[in-house]
Amino acid sequence: IAGITQAPTSQILAAGRRMTLRCTQDMRHNAMYWYRQDLGLGLRLIHYSNTAGTTGKGEVPDGYSVSRANTDDFPLTLASAVPSQTSVYFCASSVGGEADTQYFGPGTRLTVL
Amino acid sequence: GQNIDQPTEMTATEGAIVQINCTYQTSGFNGLFWYQQHAGEAPTFLSYNVLDGLEEKGRFSSFLSRSKGYSYLLLKELQMKDSASYLCAVSSNDYKLSFGAGTTVTVRA
Numbered sequence: 001i002a003g004i005t006q007a008p009t010s011q012i013l014a015a016g017r018r019m020t021l022r023c024t025q026d027m028r029h030n031a032m033y034w035y036r037q038d039l040g041l042g043l044r045l046i047h048y049s050n051t052a053g054t055t056g057k058g059e060v061p062d063g064y065s066v067s068r069a070n071t072d073d074f075p076l077t078l079a080s081a082v083p084s085q086t087s088v089y090f091c092a093s094s095v096g097g098e099a100d101t102q103y104f105g106p107g108t109r110l111t112v113l
Numbered sequence: 114g115q116n117i118d119q120p121t122e123m124t125a126t127e128g129a130i131v132q133i134n135c136t137y138q139t140s141g142f143n144g145l146f147w148y149q150q151h152a153g154e155a156p157t158f159l160s161y162n163v164l165d166g167l168e169e170k171g172r173f174s175s176f177l178s179r180s181k182g183y184s185y186l187l188l189k190e191l192q193m194k195d196s197a198s199y200l201c202a203v204s205s206n207d208y209k210l211s212f213g214a215g216t217t218v219t220v221r222a
Contacts, residue, residue, distance in 0.1 A: 035212075042117075042200065042214040043156070058209065090155060101146070102210060104155040 002026060004105035006091050012111045013081050021076040021108050023091030029103075030096030032074040033058075034066060036087040037107075043090065049074055050096060081112045115139045115211035119201050124219045125191055133186045133199050133216045141206030147175055147186045148200040150215065156200055160186070188218070196220045 004025045013019050025032065034046040045058030049068040063085060065077045074093075078085055088109050092102040116138040125131040137145070144163040148156035162168055162177035162184060174187040188195055198215040205211060 040214055043202075043210075043212040045209060045211075048209065059211075101158050101161065103158070106155050 004091055004093055004103060006089075006105040006108050008108060009106070010109040010111075012113065013078075015082055015112055016080050019078045019081055019110070021078075021089055021091075021110070023074045023076070023105055024072050025074075025091075025093045025103075025105075026072065027093060027103070028071060029093035030071070031094045031100075032068065033092040033094075033102060034064070034074070034076045035090045035092065036060065036085075037090060038087050046076065046089075081110075083112045086110060086112045115203065115205060117201055117203055117211055117213035119199075119213040119216045121214070122217045122219070124221060126221050127191055127193060129191050131188045131191060131218060133188070133201075133218070135184045135186070135201035135213055137182050137184070137201070137203045137213075139203045139205040139211060142179060143204040143206070143208055145175075145177055145184050146202040146204070146210065147173075147184075148202065150198045150200060152197070159199075191220050193220050193222065 007022045030051045033048045035043040037043050044060050046064050047066040049055045052071045055066050088107050090107045091105040094100045094102045119135045147159040150156040160175040167176045172189045177184045198217045200215045201213040202210040
């Protein structure tokens with residue numbers, strides 16, 4: 001693989017269920033990010049990780065958790081999904097440090113019913 | 114908080130020029146990015162400005178005025194494939210990106 005991959009591509013989920021969105025990059029980037037994109041609101045940062053072993057909260061972290069056990073993987077977990085979490089989720093990565101370019105994965109379209 | 118404004122939609126004719134404006138008010142400034150996003154796809158990097166002035170890259174140019182909190186993306190010789198959303202994003206004090214809602218550009222034949 002080259003770049004960032006996300007899985008699944010799309011998912012329909014019943015409210016209250018637990019769901020993990022997967023993100024893997026092979027560019028050896030230090031920093032990784034999770035965004036959600038909703039119509040009219042643009043991309044909003046959920047959680048981020050500046051390096052393996054560390055994570056931080058973004059603009060809209062409630063209802064989501066992340067882990068960064070290694071450099072390549074950055075899964076996003078919805079512990080108990082709610083309909084307001086219906087969105088398109090993008091994972092991104094960057095070399096890390098100062099204002100560097102973020103590269104985005106193809107996205108996961110999640111519908112919570 | 115961060116405030117980034119850009120127009121919602123713009124329409125232009127193939128071969129024409131379109132200018133997409135972006136104004137921002139953020140906690141600190143460490144650069145401004147423009148991304149292109151085709152419908153159903155991921156955002157892809159177009160340009161980065163950290164100093165005042167114009168950066169030209171083929172048919173696309175980006176301008177920054179830090180004192181005015183203002184940037185624009187200029188698309189020249191528009192092609193049908195340029196129909197997409199264009200996202201303005203600012204890197205602030207903590208180096209995190211704050212995105213505008215995006216401008217959808219429609220190119221007509």
